[in-house]
Amino acid sequence: xxxxxxxxxxxxxxxxxxxxxxxxxxxxxxxxxxxxxxxxxxxxxxxxxxxxxxxxxxxxxxxxxxxxxxxxxxxxxxxxxxxxxxxxxxxxxxxxxxxxxxxxxxxxxxxxxxxxxxxxxxxxxxxxxxxxxxxxxxxxxxxxxxxxxxxxxxxxxxxxxxxxxxxxxxxxxxxxxxxxxxxxxxxxxxxxxxxxxxxxxxxxxxxxxxxxxxxxxxxxxxxxxxxxxxxxxxxxxxxxxxxxxxxxxxxxxxxxxxxxxxxxxxxxxxxxxxxxxxxxxxxxxxxxxxxxxxxxxxxxxxxxxxxxxxxxxxxxxxxxxxxxxxxxxxxxxxxxxxxxxxxxxxxxxxxxxxxxxxxxxxxxxxxxxxxxxxxxxxxxxxxxxxxxxxxxxxxxxxxxxxxxxxxxxxxxxxxxxxxxxxxxxxxxxxxxxxxx
Amino acid sequence: xxxxxxxxxxxxxxxxxxxxxxxxxxxxxxxxxxxxxxxxxxxxxxxxxxxxxxxxxxxxxxxxxxxxxxxxxxxxxxxxxxxxxxxxxxxxxxxxxxxxxxxxxxxxxxxxxxxxxxxxxxxxxxxxxxxxxxxxxxxxxxxxxxxxxxxxxxxxxxxxxxxxxxxxxxxxxxxxxxxxxxxxxxxxxxxxxxxxxxxxxxxxxxxxxxxxxxxxxxxxxxxxxxxxxxxxxxxxxxxxxxxxxxxxxxxxxxxxxxxxxxxxxxxxxxxxxxxxxxxxxxxxxxxxxxxxxxxxxxxxxxxxxxxxxxxxxxxxxxxxxxxxxxxxxxxxxxxxxxxxxxxxxxxxxxxxxxxxxxxxxxxxxxxxxxxxxxxxxxxxxxxxxxxxxxxxxxxxxxxxxxxxxxxxxxxxxxxxxxxxxxxxxxxxxxxxxxxx
Numbered sequence: 001x002x003x004x005x006x007x008x009x010x011x012x013x014x015x016x017x018x019x020x021x022x023x024x025x026x027x028x029x030x031x032x033x034x035x036x037x038x039x040x041x042x043x044x045x046x047x048x049x050x051x052x053x054x055x056x057x058x059x060x061x062x063x064x065x066x067x068x069x070x071x072x073x074x075x076x077x078x079x080x081x082x083x084x085x086x087x088x089x090x091x092x093x094x095x096x097x098x099x100x101x102x103x104x105x106x107x108x109x110x111x112x113x114x115x116x117x118x119x120x121x122x123x124x125x126x127x128x129x130x131x132x133x134x135x136x137x138x139x140x141x142x143x144x145x146x147x148x149x150x151x152x153x154x155x156x157x158x159x160x161x162x163x164x165x166x167x168x169x170x171x172x173x174x175x176x177x178x179x180x181x182x183x184x185x186x187x188x189x190x191x192x193x194x195x196x197x198x199x200x201x202x203x204x205x206x207x208x209x210x211x212x213x214x215x216x217x218x219x220x221x222x223x224x225x226x227x228x229x230x231x232x233x234x235x236x237x238x239x240x241x242x243x244x245x246x247x248x249x250x251x252x253x254x255x256x257x258x259x260x261x262x263x264x265x266x267x268x269x270x271x272x273x274x275x276x277x278x279x280x281x282x283x284x285x286x287x288x289x290x291x292x293x294x295x296x297x298x299x300x301x302x303x304x305x306x307x308x309x310x311x312x313x314x315x316x317x318x319x320x321x322x323x324x325x326x327x328x329x330x331x332x333x334x335x336x337x338x339x340x341x342x343x344x345x346x347x348x349x350x351x352x353x354x355x356x357x358x359x360x361x362x363x364x365x366x367x368x369x370x371x372x373x374x375x376x377x378x379x380x381x382x383x384x385x386x387x388x389x390x391x392x393x394x395x396x397x398x399x400x401x402x403x404x405x406x407x408x409x410x411x412x413x414x415x416x417x418x419x420x421x422x423x424x425x426x427x428x429x430x431x432x433x434x435x436x
Numbered sequence: 437x438x439x440x441x442x443x444x445x446x447x448x449x450x451x452x453x454x455x456x457x458x459x460x461x462x463x464x465x466x467x468x469x470x471x472x473x474x475x476x477x478x479x480x481x482x483x484x485x486x487x488x489x490x491x492x493x494x495x496x497x498x499x500x501x502x503x504x505x506x507x508x509x510x511x512x513x514x515x516x517x518x519x520x521x522x523x524x525x526x527x528x529x530x531x532x533x534x535x536x537x538x539x540x541x542x543x544x545x546x547x548x549x550x551x552x553x554x555x556x557x558x559x560x561x562x563x564x565x566x567x568x569x570x571x572x573x574x575x576x577x578x579x580x581x582x583x584x585x586x587x588x589x590x591x592x593x594x595x596x597x598x599x600x601x602x603x604x605x606x607x608x609x610x611x612x613x614x615x616x617x618x619x620x621x622x623x624x625x626x627x628x629x630x631x632x633x634x635x636x637x638x639x640x641x642x643x644x645x646x647x648x649x650x651x652x653x654x655x656x657x658x659x660x661x662x663x664x665x666x667x668x669x670x671x672x673x674x675x676x677x678x679x680x681x682x683x684x685x686x687x688x689x690x691x692x693x694x695x696x697x698x699x700x701x702x703x704x705x706x707x708x709x710x711x712x713x714x715x716x717x718x719x720x721x722x723x724x725x726x727x728x729x730x731x732x733x734x735x736x737x738x739x740x741x742x743x744x745x746x747x748x749x750x751x752x753x754x755x756x757x758x759x760x761x762x763x764x765x766x767x768x769x770x771x772x773x774x775x776x777x778x779x780x781x782x783x784x785x786x787x788x789x790x791x792x793x794x795x796x797x798x799x800x801x802x803x804x805x806x807x808x809x810x811x812x813x814x815x816x817x818x819x820x821x822x823x824x825x826x827x828x829x830x831x832x833x834x835x836x837x838x839x840x841x842x843x844x845x846x847x848x849x850x851x852x853x854x855x856x857x858x859x860x861x862x863x864x865x866x867x868x869x870x871x872x
Contacts, residue, residue, distance in 0.1 A: 014462075014529060017526050017529065018529035018530055019454070022533055037737075038536070041550050081538065085538070089534055090450040090453050092535075093454035093532065093533055096529065096531075097462060098525055102513070102701050103513040104512070104513055107488040115476065115485075144729050177726060183620050184621070186619055268732055269577075290614055293580050301474055302532055309534070
């Protein structure tokens with residue numbers, strides 16, 4: 001039983017082709033305004049893959065600027081962390097052998113990598129953002145899958161009336177969309193949580209989503225409803241030092257996390273739930289099994305390596321980088337908007353962070369922008385006319401005076417957003433892109 | 437715009453660590469009776485990962501045989517293809533960079549790799565098992581996710597009565613389990629398809645699962661129901677030359693496939709649907725988006741590489757190997773059982789295969805075993821007493837005289853199964869494992 005094979009000099013055998021191909025593709029220049037991947041489109045099989053340019057850039061190497069383009073601040077693509085992974089290329093790469101985990105189950109019969117679960121618990125320990133000791137962990141295909149798995153698990157079966165799923169406004173749109181989309185007999189969407197505050201009907205069970213920090217506005221929300229008929233799903237995906245001060249270890253009954261908002265790997269579709277109650281754990285596990293037979297083992301392998309990189313210096317590099325990037329974007333956005341009274345942003349205070357051991361200013365994932373002028377009732381339309389794509393307030397259950405702007409995307413995306421906002425505020429019209 | 441970076445001699449840079457680590461782990465011996473993976477459990481971070489031994493083998497290098505162990509023929513883990521991937525180590529490895537596809541969407545805004553979709557169409561073309569030209573393709577987290585996505589898409593919303601999901605006995609258990617588990621208002625499980633043959637109620641809509649070749653019995657099923665109220669989901673996951681003669685390109689309205697049953701990568705959770713109708717395509721796409729925001733981009737990248745390996749010789753090597761392996765298992769099993777009248781197997785005829793250009797004998801994925809003795813009404817219990825774990829006939833809607841035995845697992849698993857069957861048939865009791 002010999003572990004260490006000495007790799008004499010530079011000799012690799014079967015892994016060499018994959019390694020060389022990855023380096024070749026990575027060396028293709030997309031001018032810093034795009035990216036090329038191993039599975040980017042190829043004109044034919046013998047040709048190299050083609051650059052995928054970021055919004056507002058075109059050309060074979062993405063070097064041409066589209067002066068007329070729209071600043072897309074709609075989605076939450078967490079590309080702000082890409083530079084961290086390019087800097088940590090060597091430690092974060094994963095080589096997956098062709099025979100890696102063909103089977104459905106791990107050796108304990110589960111769909112969950114024990115090694116990854118152990119590392120997730122370590123991650124929470126070093127960050128100090130959640131209690132995991134004595135808690136169950138369930139993996140999901142993104143926290144997206146776990147939202148509905150949690151609703152399923154907390155709804156009573158065969159109850160006389162379905163559970164009402166609620167959230168306080170403004171709330172993440174998927175809570176409503178998903179609950180309605182699956183059209184299950186055991187739960188309905190019940191709208192704004194505060195409407196149920198004086199509910200005296202003891203037979204109505206309520207499931208409240210509590211998102212803290214909140215998407216869209218970054219506020220540290222607390223539950224609105226209380227009582228024996230209320231159960232909670234704490235969506236904690238933004239409860240990391242990039243986005244908020246860590247003031248305590250969260251210890252809620254059911255908490256959701258997502259790799260997307262820690263390492264930035266939204267495309268990997270990996271999330272987890274931390275759960276106190278064994279019965280809820282079992283029901284959520286059954287949901288994930290019945291729905292997808294667990295989470296891709298390829299993704300579990302990659303996520304393990306990513307978390308190892310985060311852990312190697314106690315999280316210092318990635319959270320410093322993430323915080324510094326978002327903090328500077330937030331300051332820049334505030335500065336840009338401060339010269340006018342037309343738009344306002346949410347207010348978030350400075351707070352002491354146990355992870356950084358200091359008081360830190362706000363660095364939210366999204367701006368929750370309000371159009372203040374009487375005539376700007378449809379804020380989305382106002383921005384759209386100024387070539388800014390935002391997400392409508394009504395999707396979050398809020399008024400149309402509000403929109404969400406994503407601050408999580410590439411630096412190019414953010415710079416173009418600020419540029420378009422400056423143009424809008426100056427009302428003088430276009431400012432050349434070169435000056436942005 | 438320079439594509440080819442010359443890798444001088446053996447020089448690799450950032451990819452070297454991952455490649456070397458993969459080779460080190462792959463070089464750990466598990467005696468051919470187990471496997472060790474990059475994410476196998478480690479006693480501590482500085483220790484090498486620990487071998488995961490196949491059933492009936494133990495010890496740090498899996499070299500000790502457990503003489504008393506159970507032959508597990510329950511699950512469908514497609515490990516029979518593992519030797520193919522070990523032989524094709526160099527061409528099948530994938531190195532995933534730390535910055536690979538952080539974002540949620542591909543450059544066309546979808547959750548689907550265009551390059552992978554193109555290769556899937558090529559795969560169907562070279563095998564000749566399905567028409568894909570002019571058809572839509574949807575990716576899912578295994579065909580598992582797509583089963584329910586299809587049921588959702590084919591059920592009318594706001595109909596006066598829910599659709600009945602049916603399948604002819606024996607059927608794959610998940611159809612029933614999933615349909616019941618999600619407790620949707622728009623569909624119910626309606627049981628055996630043939631019970632609905634004389635249904636004259638024009639308001640009852642029916643969704644028939646047609647599995648061909650069938651799980652568990654390998655038969656080429658056809659639809660049982662006909663009429664304007666019937667819609668079909670053709671589960672074609674076994675419609676590949678490993679398992680069945682390819683006599684025509686299937687051209688059903690909605691067909692499901694899974695990488696698990698082509699390349700053996702059950703753990704990767706990747707399946708696809710081929711769909712004619714645009715509205716059904718849109719509804720299934722919406723389901724996958726709402727449920728999981730698509731399929732892991734890590735898995736899409738790996739699947740692309742695996743399909744490239746399959747395609748490189750027109751599928752010859754993998755399908756020859758898969759067919760030869762399963763064909764010899766089927767012959768061995770028939771031979772083993774033929775010395776007694778206690779058990780019988782399903783009968784499948786030889787058939788001309790367009791892919792192999794010859795008549796080929798049966799090579800099913802599963803044995804559908806019947807206990808013939810009057811007193812052996814509970815065939816599962818009969819086998820269990822003989823240390824054989826099967827899957828109960830009742831799960832497939834059939835009688836308990838039937839069980840399913842998986843023939844898809846490792847050669848060790850199959851050999852132990854044959855050994856236990858020989859013991860059972862001889863009724864003389866234990867045969868030493870060394871003689872198996």
